[in-house]
Amino acid sequence: MFNDQRATQMLRIGQDADFSDSFCEPLALTSAYSFSSAREAAARFGGTEPGNVYSRFTNPTVNTFEQRVAFLEEAEAAVAFASGMAALSAVVMAFAASGCNIVCARDVFGTTLIMLRQHFARYGIEVRVVGMLDYDAWEKAIDSDTCLVIVETPANPMQHVADIARLSRMAHAHGALLLVDSTMLTPILQRPLRQGADLVLHSAGKYMDGHGRCIAGVVCGVDTLMQPLRAVLRSQGACLSPMNAWLLLKSLETLELRMQRISANTLSMARWLDKHPNVAAVFYSGLESHPCHDIACAQQAGFGGVVSFEVGMSQKEAWACMDALQLISIATNIGDTRSMVTHPASTTHGRWSPEDRMSCGIGDNLLRLSVGLESLADLQQDIDVALKIALEQKSQSLQGCSLLETLE
Numbered sequence: 091m092f093n094d095q096r097a098t099q100m101l102r103i104g105q106d107a108d109f110s111d112s113f114c115e116p117l118a119l120t121s122a123y124s125f126s127s128a129r130e131a132a133a134r135f136g137g138t139e140p141g142n143v144y145s146r147f148t149n150p151t152v153n154t155f156e157q158r159v160a161f162l163e164e165a166e167a168a169v170a171f172a173s174g175m176a177a178l179s180a181v182v183m184a185f186a187a188s189g190c191n192i193v194c195a196r197d198v199f200g201t202t203l204i205m206l207r208q209h210f211a212r213y214g215i216e217v218r219v220v221g222m223l224d225y226d227a228w229e230k231a232i233d234s235d236t237c238l239v240i241v242e243t244p245a246n247p248m249q250h251v252a253d254i255a256r257l258s259r260m261a262h263a264h265g266a267l268l269l270v271d272s273t274m275l276t277p278i279l280q281r282p283l284r285q286g287a288d289l290v291l292h293s294a295g296k297y298m299d300g301h302g303r304c305i306a307g308v309v310c311g312v313d314t315l316m317q318p319l320r321a322v323l324r325s326q327g328a329c330l331s332p333m334n335a336w337l338l339l340k341s342l343e344t345l346e347l348r349m350q351r352i353s354a355n356t357l358s359m360a361r362w363l364d365k366h367p368n369v370a371a372v373f374y375s376g377l378e379s380h381p382c383h384d385i386a387c388a389q390q391a392g393f394g395g396v397v398s399f400e401v402g403m404s405q406k407e408a409w410a411c412m413d414a415l416q417l418i419s420i421a422t423n424i425g426d427t428r429s430m431v432t433h434p435a436s437t438t439h440g441r442w443s444p445e446d447r448m449s450c451g452i453g454d455n456l457l458r459l460s461v462g463l464e465s466l467a468d469l470q471q472d473i474d475v476a477l478k479i480a481l482e483q484k485s486q487s488l489q490g491c492s493l494l495e496t497l498e
């Protein structure tokens with residue numbers, strides 16, 4: 091056993107080490123901060139002196155991440171959260187109140203709609219859901235009681251693209267804020283604040299992390315909008331872990347390179363799928379045939395890393411294709427360096443009603459592919475073989491049916 095002095099020293103020796111010349115940003119894995127005096131503690135808590143208080147609402151590593159994202163988005167400030175959904179719920183808590191309404195596109199991340207309809211609707215916030223490309227419906231739905239307009243563009247999985255400038259004019263005409271979920275493109279390929287969005291949200295565990303390691307969220311905008319958000323964070327407490335902020339800082343260093351490569355890979359993949367005889371339809375805003383191609387070209391610097399396509403007529407062929415893939419992983423995520431595929435109707439959008447899925451065009455035969463950094467030729471070969479297997483199974487089962495009929 092240590093004597094008393096050693097027990098104390100073992101906890102204190104080296105605690106003043108200077109990390110200021112560390113080339114990698116130091117990881118401030120700390121919950122608390124030490125104050126030089128009782129007076130300083132009181133002043134920091136009261137907000138009359140700047141400085142860290144407690145990592146629920148400020149942390150140097152998280153702060154560095156926020157500053158980098160704000161820079162990339164050309165925003166005055168950013169606030170980081172534990173996840174994209176934590177960020178969105180903080181936005182609703184900060185800018186909505188009972189008696190007001192939120193107008194949200196139907197084509198948003200599945201959980202966004204569920205959160206608004208199942209949870210926030212219970213607090214007296216009316217939720218109006220409109221078809222993303224139906225601008226007459228937006229016009230009708232937004233009124234003087236609207237506090238927030240929420241859109242995700244490009245939207246997942248059909249790659250519909252909203253006209254951000256047009257929606258921002260509609261929102262501002264009624265004094266509402268426009269929030270754009272820009273997760274799919276990152277600030278490298280799209281900066282919605284330029285087109286008039288008030289708040290830009292990212293599920294930062296997707297392309298920003300890019301290696302599928304952490305869950306994180308961030309919101310950017312002008313300082314006056316970030317202050318109420320930070321106040322909510324302080325009480326709501328869904329703060330980003332410093333560890334995850336540190337991982338994200340490393341990831342942001344390669345964000346531009348990754349997004350350029352992923353976007354180029356995905357455009358080539360979409361064109362290849364479009365010509366493939368075993369693919370029924372392809373959805374990617376980079377294709378000239380996509381209904382939103384023109385607006386995508388006007389407001390984006392690339393089309394991103396997600397392409398959706400239909401295989402056969404039903405879930406059976408879509409699942410058979412997924413199961414036959416050897417290289418591409420089955421995972422319900424996007425934005426990793428490694429490619430992955432998912433079946434939206436039974437996973438990400440499985441909690442939606444079939445009518446909601448149909449109105450967004452999410453069929454049972456739809457697959458969503460998140461293209462990574464692998465060689466395009468290897469990915470295409472994997473899909474080519476899987477498509478053959480999936481559709482052969484179909485023709486075999488059809489033969490099986492006709493055989494039975496003949497026997498009968």
Ligand SMILES: *Cc1c(COP(=O)(O)O)cnc(C)c1O
Pocket residue numbers: 173174175176199242246271273274293294295296305306307424
């Ligand atoms: C994943 C995702 C979210 C939710 O973010 P989490 O970090 O998983 O909470 C929101 N929007 C989009 C577009 C997403 O892909």
